[in-house]
Amino acid sequence: MRTWRKSLHEEPELSNEETRTRAKVAEALNGLGLRPTTYAGFNGVSTTLTVPRAGPTVALRADLDALPVTEATGLPFSSKIPGKMHACGHDIHMASLLGAAAVLKKNASKLRGPVKFLFQPAEEEGTEGGAARFIDRGALESPHVEFVVGQHVAAGVPLGSVAWKKGPMMAAADHFVIRVHGRGGHAGYPHRSTDVIVAAAEVVNGLQALVSRMREPTDPVVVSVGMIHGGSRHNILPDMVELEGTVRTVRAATRGQVEQALRRRVKHIAASLGTRATVTYREGYPVLVNHPATTELVVRALTEEFGDDRLVEMESPTMGAEDFSRYLNERPGTFLFLGVGTPQHTAPLHSARFAPDESALVNGAAVLCAAVEGLQRA
């Protein structure tokens, strides 16, 4: 697993560019005696471990892509490609899944059903995502998948522990672009223009009232503006300002309500200052909802494997997003957080200094094997 991980870590590839990564995963699977399936125009790899005994098929998933970050960990196997890094730990996910494949292959005669391995590209894409395209290409069929299990490294969970949650675990993530249009002019004579900078500032503040005044306080919502672009000089009022941001919600009904409220509010704020706003709103990944009964079976098996004290039940969902949610919309299953947090290592995911401890590989493989055991025993 260490060897696979080092090689994957050294050559990170961004979403939808994972051809080298695909080749490495396929080669590793071939080495284990598992015939990989690859796809035209899609960088996923899948394989099925067939076993003598009939039973439910469990699908295990890892993601392949890296991020546009320049690595600053100082690790001896740091990224060789400037501006690209496995800063989200997907190298750990892949190597653990390959490790699990090796263990399960060796124990095929003891398994109570087939296991399908899904190596998915483009998780970080954030728009359609690789999971949707993988499902379109039959990821959950032939053999028909009964349960899906995935995991993600988590810096907020102690190394050696696994965090789990029934029901909603991660948020839906949507993306919006707001353009405020007006009539620019001389900044010394604002009354002769319609000031889109002031209107945009009111829009940013006004959006926060969607969260604090229009939603139930116990129903988490995040609206963040991450980019503002407008203007060319300190004494010129521009014609247009563009704002881009993200909306995170946990309830399906809330998602639609926030979109409608955002559109209405932005238009009215802009109009009240004599400007005009257009809103482009695009839905990203849906809410990730863990199937309660399936999660219970997996947690029971993990408790036997790791012991009570290493399983952490999450109190509330995180506002991050994951396109594993798409598999969970098709089949019962569960997503888990694999702890990589230590007191010495505090760099968060997506940071240039994110360097999870290697022992996460063994833990990750053990989590996946135990999950298969628990689901097929049921």
Ligand SMILES: [Zn+2]
């Ligand atoms: Zn990520």
Ligand SMILES: [Zn+2]
């Ligand atoms: Zn990730």
